[in-house]
Amino acid sequence: MSEVHLKDALETLKSTGVRITPQRHAILEFMIHSTTHPTADDIYRALERTFPNMSVATVYNNLRVFKSAGLVKELTYGDSSSRFDFVTNDHYHVICNDCGKIVDFHYPGLDEVEHLASHVTGFQVDYHRLEIYGTCQQCLGKTAQAQ
Amino acid sequence: MSEVHLKDALETLKSTGVRITPQRHAILEFMIHSTTHPTADDIYRALERTFPNMSVATVYNNLRVFKSAGLVKELTYGDSSSRFDFVTNDHYHVICNDCGKIVDFHYPGLDEVEHLASHVTGFQVDYHRLEIYGTCQQCLGKTAQAQ
DNA sequence: TACACTAATTATAACGATTATAATGTAAGA
């Protein structure tokens, strides 16, 4: 399963003309197998055995590349440094109030909301449910024409 | 209405033994009347006319004081600096799956989710709905006793 | 294979937001 993710990710990169370097391969692999949401420094330290000369800048640069390719999300919780999350298939729904169309919306990490809710209310929090409502592009177009 | 908020906030501070200094008063007042989510620097620059000698550290220190008093929330979006938001009565619900109890949960700023959803899906996003599910303390206690 | 061109990596410096420190000022209680 994570092999599939890795293969897909490499495909995505290749298709947008991004070279697959050993460092990029390793960063992706680490992120896919990581159960936590690692910081840039986590990734750097985890890979410095394999790449003793790797620079922190390489990690940041490549995380940016992965982000703009949609492979990775940056999570800014309260702490000082960003965490990065490989995008899997967890998603929310965006719902059109006019025609009822539902579009998947990938977004990681509302963990903080759950943590805070648990902290504040004393609940043991199990999960949450988020839906986003609005008007889809087609319905927006129709309304604009009608006016 | 904002006068009520300010009065309440000052009450809250006083009741926890925090002194009301002119700087604190001004920071709170600015945040309450601010329609945006100002950064620490925004606040600093807005008040430097009134307090020409005020230090940035004072802003940060007091934002921390307000945060721990529950008056202010820190919002970490993607950008480099945190934004701060005076806590009003917008809230979500935390729902117990055992007894159905609903507890209010104050949490600001899922604006970013809406923005991103709009950006990704092309929807005009109007609002969202978030609910958090789990088990309340009483029900947790009952389950623990039963075992 | 050799060459040229472009992208990627590295090392390091710079930046900027936030925090820590030390000194000074200010309010409240005995």
Added chain:
DNA sequence: TCTTACATTATAATCGTTATAATTAGTGTA
């Protein structure tokens, strides 16, 4: 008034992140 604790100020330090310049490596072409 004196004392003590808390606030503020000014400034230095910290730390995550980004920019820069030099070097290295990959890719396409003759």
